Amino acid sequence: MVTAPSVEKPASAEELARVLHEAASSKLAVVPVGGRRASKMGDPVERCDVLLHTTRLDRVIEHSQADMVVSVEAGIKLESLQSELAKAGQFLPLDPFNSPGHTIGGLLATGWTGPLRLRFGSPRDYLIGIRVALPDGRLASGGGRVVKNVSGYDMMKLHYGALGSLGVIVAASFKVFPRPLRDVTVSSQGGWADVDRALSTPIAPSALELFSGGRVLARYTGSPDAVNRVVSELGWRPEDDTVWTEHGGRAPDRWARVAVPRSELRRVLGTFPSGAEWWASPGIGIAHWSVATDASSVREIRSTVEAAGGTLALLAAPDDFTREVGAWGAVPPTLDVQRRLKQAFDPGGVLNPGRFVV
Amino acid sequence: MPIHEVVAEELRRAVGRESVIVSPHDLRIFERDGSIEGAMPDAVVLVSTTQEASEVMKIAARHRIPVVPRGAGTGLSGGAVTIRGGIALQVTRMRRILEIDPVAQTALVEPGVVNQELSLVAAQHGLFYAPDPSSQKACTLGGNAAENSGGPHCLYYGVTTNHVLGMEVVLADGTVRWVSGDAPDRVGLDLCGLLVGSEGTLCAITKIKVRLLRVPPSVATLLAAFPSIEAASQAVSAIIGHGIVPAALEMMDNVTVGAVEAHYQAGYPTDAGAVLLVEVDGIAESTRELMAAITDILAHNQGYAMREAQTPAERELLWAGRKGAIGALGRIKPNYYLHDGVVPRSRLPQVLSAVGEIGEHYKLPVANVFHAGDGNLHPNILFDLRDREVLHQVEAAGEEMLRAVVELGGALSGEHGIGLEKAAFMPWIFTDDDLNAMHRVKDVFDEQGILNPGKIFPDPTRARIHLAGRTGLALEARWW
Numbered sequence: 001m002v003t004a005p006s007v008e009k010p011a012s013a014e015e016l017a018r019v020l021h022e023a024a025s026s027k028l029a030v031v032p033v034g035g036r037r038a039s040k041m042g043d044p045v046e047r048c049d050v051l052l053h054t055t056r057l058d059r060v061i062e063h064s065q066a067d068m069v070v071s072v073e074a075g076i077k078l079e080s081l082q083s084e085l086a087k088a089g090q091f092l093p094l095d096p097f098n099s100p101g102h103t104i105g106g107l108l109a110t111g112w113t114g115p116l117r118l119r120f121g122s123p124r125d126y127l128i129g130i131r132v133a134l135p136d137g138r139l140a141s142g143g144g145r146v147v148k149n150v151s152g153y154d155m156m157k158l159h160y161g162a163l164g165s166l167g168v169i170v171a172a173s174f175k176v177f178p179r180p181l182r183d184v185t186v187s188s189q190g191g192w193a194d195v196d197r198a199l200s201t202p203i204a205p206s207a208l209e210l211f212s213g214g215r216v217l218a219r220y221t222g223s224p225d226a227v228n229r230v231v232s233e234l235g236w237r238p239e240d241d242t243v244w245t246e247h248g249g250r251a252p253d254r255w256a257r258v259a260v261p262r263s264e265l266r267r268v269l270g271t272f273p274s275g276a277e278w279w280a281s282p283g284i285g286i287a288h289w290s291v292a293t294d295a296s297s298v299r300e301i302r303s304t305v306e307a308a309g310g311t312l313a314l315l316a317a318p319d320d321f322t323r324e325v326g327a328w329g330a331v332p333p334t335l336d337v338q339r340r341l342k343q344a345f346d347p348g349g350v351l352n353p354g355r356f357v358v
Numbered sequence: 359m360p361i362h363e364v365v366a367e368e369l370r371r372a373v374g375r376e377s378v379i380v381s382p383h384d385l386r387i388f389e390r391d392g393s394i395e396g397a398m399p400d401a402v403v404l405v406s407t408t409q410e411a412s413e414v415m416k417i418a419a420r421h422r423i424p425v426v427p428r429g430a431g432t433g434l435s436g437g438a439v440t441i442r443g444g445i446a447l448q449v450t451r452m453r454r455i456l457e458i459d460p461v462a463q464t465a466l467v468e469p470g471v472v473n474q475e476l477s478l479v480a481a482q483h484g485l486f487y488a489p490d491p492s493s494q495k496a497c498t499l500g501g502n503a504a505e506n507s508g509g510p511h512c513l514y515y516g517v518t519t520n521h522v523l524g525m526e527v528v529l530a531d532g533t534v535r536w537v538s539g540d541a542p543d544r545v546g547l548d549l550c551g552l553l554v555g556s557e558g559t560l561c562a563i564t565k566i567k568v569r570l571l572r573v574p575p576s577v578a579t580l581l582a583a584f585p586s587i588e589a590a591s592q593a594v595s596a597i598i599g600h601g602i603v604p605a606a607l608e609m610m611d612n613v614t615v616g617a618v619e620a621h622y623q624a625g626y627p628t629d630a631g632a633v634l635l636v637e638v639d640g641i642a643e644s645t646r647e648l649m650a651a652i653t654d655i656l657a658h659n660q661g662y663a664m665r666e667a668q669t670p671a672e673r674e675l676l677w678a679g680r681k682g683a684i685g686a687l688g689r690i691k692p693n694y695y696l697h698d699g700v701v702p703r704s705r706l707p708q709v710l711s712a713v714g715e716i717g718e719h720y721k722l723p724v725a726n727v728f729h730a731g732d733g734n735l736h737p738n739i740l741f742d743l744r745d746r747e748v749l750h751q752v753e754a755a756g757e758e759m760l761r762a763v764v765e766l767g768g769a770l771s772g773e774h775g776i777g778l779e780k781a782a783f784m785p786w787i788f789t790d791d792d793l794n795a796m797h798r799v800k801d802v803f804d805e806q807g808i809l810n811p812g813k814i815f816p817d818p819t820r821a822r823i824h825l826a827g828r829t830g831l832a833l834e835a836r837w838w
Binding site: 331357 | 461462505506508516529537539540542545554556599601644647648703767770774787788792793795801803814
């Protein structure tokens with residue numbers, strides 16, 4: 001019997017579903033926990049009776065090298081999965097900030113991504129199957145283990161980025177990718193002008209990052225001849241691969257994600273307070289901002305971002321600050337539908353209460 | 359059941375007298391889509407605006423009448439068939455490309471825009487729309503979004519859902535909403551992702567914002583012959599195993615090649631057990647380098663008679679053969695039943711040999727033409743509908759083929775949708791709990807069950823497909 005307060009570390013999906021069901025039956029608030037890399041994301045939870053850890057669900061269920069498909073339990077660390085895939089010359093093109101230590105379940109629940117999204121998309125694009133524990137104790141799967149599938153509703157999209165508000169992800173299948181034949185990173189100090197240059201090269205960069213100081217990092221992958229030609233035409237300074245490990249480790253104490261239509265990003269970043277520290281993926285329309293201002297300045301910037309058709313979400317901050325600013329900003333216009341979905345999957349409101357939009 | 363005159367009059371007031379069809383003679387045109395089963399709608403309403411679609415939905419909701427959104431009717435799973443009667447919501451008059459933004463590389467379109475037309479117009483800006491179903495000359499972008507359609511080039515570029523940025527939709531109560539949009543990482547649940555591929559069972563789509571891509575400066579297309587399907591499948595795995603993901607990787611078997619060559623004279627080798635059509639794109643350096651590597655891999659895997667298209671016209675001809683393959687099969691038999699199973703790529707030889715055996719068992723010719731790189735097979739069972747007896751054999755053979763797909767760890771549909779034809783098979787791959795979760799989604803969006811009823815979910819009252827002793831076995835569960 002689950003009683004509050006407790007820390008639960010189930011060793012299987014079935015056990016996790018049972019714990020979740022018991023907690024829900026007793027109206028206990030459940031906060032799913034993975035690698036604690038994004039535990040400050042969202043508004044502070046209203047209640048927390050049970051910390052439900054997924055970390056013992058850390059198996060690779062199956063890696064089919066020939067099919068380039070992998071199925072894993074949700075508590076596996078991204079780095080463990082990558083080293084398993086690397087044995088076959090494959091990888092998951094996911095390089096989130098605040099690495100290392102993310103679990104796959106956490107990355108799916110939060111929707112955190114990194115620079116490689118420019119070329120490969122986000123897990124939304126290569127997550128092909130999901131299994132979720134629901135508060136009523138059911139284990140519900142969607143998708144499958146094939147790279148192309150329209151059988152039934154796309155339940156992967158329902159849970160991806162839902163911050164554990166509808167269920168707890170216990171397993172997932174991905175389409176994985178062959179390691180690129182060539183992978184080269186170069187840098188410049190040329191700011192937006194060089195961003196435009198890199199984005200218009202004959203083959204698009206796989207990652208392109210711009211820093212508030214004007215530094216630009218560009219990563220080209222693919223056919224060796226093509227990569228060599230583009231990189232030599234750019235004539236930028238060669239960088240070591242470790243530059244990405246360093247970049248992926250970024251996670252200020254207070255930070256926010258700004259997401260706007262990519263054609264608006266430059267203008268929006270131009271309205272930030274002078275001296276603001278940020279890094280951006282201009283090809284995607286995302287910037288991460290190290291927040292060093294007071295709450296009212298954040299709200300001001302948020303209104304600029306929202307006027308441009310975007311969103312500003314706090315990724316981490318002290319609870320009081322988050323309460324003052326609000327983690328999410330303007331409510332989505334489909335809030336009523338989203339609430340009905342929440343009601344259908346978590347009628348008792350036990351999952352992460354108050355943390356997400358619904 | 360003819361539509362009640364009161365309802366018909368309300369519909370006429372909403373969209374104009376000439377846009378409501380109720381005479382049985384005229385309705386017959388809308389009886390079918392590209393699948394094998396048909397059913398007459400009680401009314402067809404040709405809407406021209408979102409407002410009209412919303413009004414129609416409100417009327418339907420008030421009277422609890424089914425609504426089935428319909429584009430060009432090219433779907434292959436019965437998604438647009440009005441199996442429970444009601445209103446066919448015809449969107450083909452909503453066919454404007456509202457905006458192409460060459461800087462943001464996006465387009466805003468109405469749902470009746472034909473797939474290929476968007477790429478033709480976008481080409482003026484050096485852009486194209488990637489998902490390219492074989493029916494792209496006719497199928498609509500609204501239908502594509504509803505079905506989450508694929509196509510040969512989805513191997514590299516991804517399917518429809520990877521290219522839809524946002525949609526304007528009409529919900530079951532007639533309210534109009536935008537889901538997602540130009541910016542990434544919206545706050546809240548990803549309703550857009552959930553609605554793409556929902557086969558008209560959760561909403562009607564009235565506008566779509568899609569991503570456009572830059573037309574690659576260089577394209578290389580290669581045709582290669584193989585002694586057998588097994589050898590060609592092996593070659594497919596070898597290419598991918600070398601870390602190369604071509605833009606497209608298509609296979610045709612001997613039966614298909616014979617029909618295509620007779621029809622198009624595209625130079626397909628008719629003696630081959632199977633042919634592969636491989637395409638890579640990028641800049642000249644990369645296509646040259648990748649094509650050289652691919653040619654080498656294919657040669658090591660029994661490939662012969664390899665021929666690279668030397669001109670755009672030659673490339674067009676090779677693709678005409680592939681995209682027109684199913685039409686060409688009419689030379690063998692007038693009708694076909696096209697299936698759409700998808701298996702892990704490495705299981706292709708096994709599943710194709712099972713498909714061949716099933717065809718032989720039922721004495722039905724089978725032609726395979728499909729997206730080999732994705733493991734997405736399309737066995738075409740060929741028959742003559744004038745022989746009514748054969749239909750049961752065709753259905754039984756099709757069911758057995760899908761069964762073979764599922765037993766090899768596959769799924770019921772890669773890109774055509776579940777629709778009507780495969781709804782009864784859903785318990786093969788999903789447990790009661792899985793389907794229960796999907797039902798919750800359905801109930802949230804469509805409490806009254808008026809949106810495209812009878813699709814996706816198994817209908818216990820439908821007896822067409824006999825599943826005695828076979829249901830309830832959820833093979834998917836064993837993977838976890």
